[in-house]
Amino acid sequence: MKKVFVLIISLLLAVFAFTGCGSLFNCGNTTVSSTLMTEKPWKNDYNYEKISYKVTRYSVVYSENKDGEQVFDTDKTVAEGNYTVTLGTIAQDIKESSEFKALCENFEFSEYFTDNISKSDSLTKTAGAYSVITADYSITYNDEAANGDYAGKTDSIQSLILFRNANLMPVFSYKKADLQASGITYTAIADYVNGVNKFTENGKAAADVSIKENYDNELLYYLIRSQTGIESGTGTTLNVHNSVETGVYGKEAVNVMAVNVDGNSYYVNGIDADDTGFCKEYLGDSVQYVDEEEKAKREEEAKKNGEEIEVSVGYEIPAKIVTVGRNTQNRGPSTTLAYSSVDFTYYGNVMKNVLLNITGYEVDTEKQQISYMNMITISDYTIIQ
DSSP states (O other): OOOOSBSOHHHHHOOOOOOOOSSEEEETTEEEEOOBOSSOTTOOTTSEEEEEEEEEEEEEEEEEOTTSOEEEEEEEEEEEEEEEEEEEEEOSOGGGSHHHHHHHHSSTTHHHHHHHTTTOTTSOOOTTOEEEEEEEEEEEEOSSGGGGGGTTOEEEEEEEEEEETTTOOEEEEEEEEEETTTTEEEEEEEETTTTEEEEEETTEEOOOEEOOOOEEGGGHHHHHHTBTHHHHTOEEEEEEEOHHHHHHHTSOOEEEEEEEEEEEEEEEOOOOOOTTSHIIIIIGGGSEEEOHHHHHHHHHHHHHTTOOOOOOOEEEEEEEEEEEEESSTTOOSOEEEEEESSOEEETTEEEOSOEEEEEEEEEETTTTEEEEEEEEEEEEEESOO
8 A cells, every 4th residue: 555655644634624714814812914925936047947746646545543533545546647837937028028929829829819918008018027837737547447437548738827927917827628538628718818718618619708807726836835824834815716617607716715834844755866856956965865774764663652654765855734725615625735845946046835746635425535636746846948
């Protein structure tokens, strides 16, 4: 049975009851405000950041612990894939940039973008005012009988968002999915310049929906990464537009996302040691590598204390554990994020709060139990194109 890499398993299992109803949280007798950092944590001389992740989907099994409580653990790997996120800051006047030219020429949405976004006078000419994030996600189900109709199928999702650096407000977002396992394809566009959401499912276009300016779901993890609350260990709520749900429901879907930060140091395991890996290049001696000898030592010490643990071999990176979920009554299980507490440094460049791990869950609605766990774990990081 494969153990979860994030060691503080109680945080992964919990479905948190968020209490905040705005950007101000009361912590004892002190009110703490979570705001956007003035200097964004990904800023660097290269105007670029690329993070690669390994995606693993597990089935889960339940058992009873010594206190008689139902707990679950990962059982079998049912699918694997990759997730890559690239951020590029547009260093000059946006309309004179190669990034802007690419948006007008090189994507499926380029005709729409050229006709409806590029000619707008609302785009500022200030150098460095905008950034573009592109994300590419794919996962392939194991070709085995246990996966049923999903066996051998691949689900893929691509997304892109153009946003303002100062306040992280979106200008334009695009999402395209080819979900072979379920036979669904869709595209979604959120055009914040003209206030319109466009959606197509399985080739059939839905009616356009009028939308207002809000944060965009495609930027959520970077939005959380940029909160001052992630440093102070507090939380916030964020209003986030979801272009897919807007298209499906035929009305604007803005979800209130509750974000809760545990500022204490936890650790993410499972990255192999090598001479050229990003850990040594960006983290150096600031993180510890646990080898087989250290693993055996820790497990033996735990055994002497009456505990049974399984320590993973790999780098241990101090992390801030963040839970995020819908701030509604029937929100389902939250997603757990681990952001690095250790700065990623490279020749004078300091990048903060790099996302190390995403853990999400899928619930069997009949049994009212979590049936699958999806884990996305960092495998590479670079600021060099």
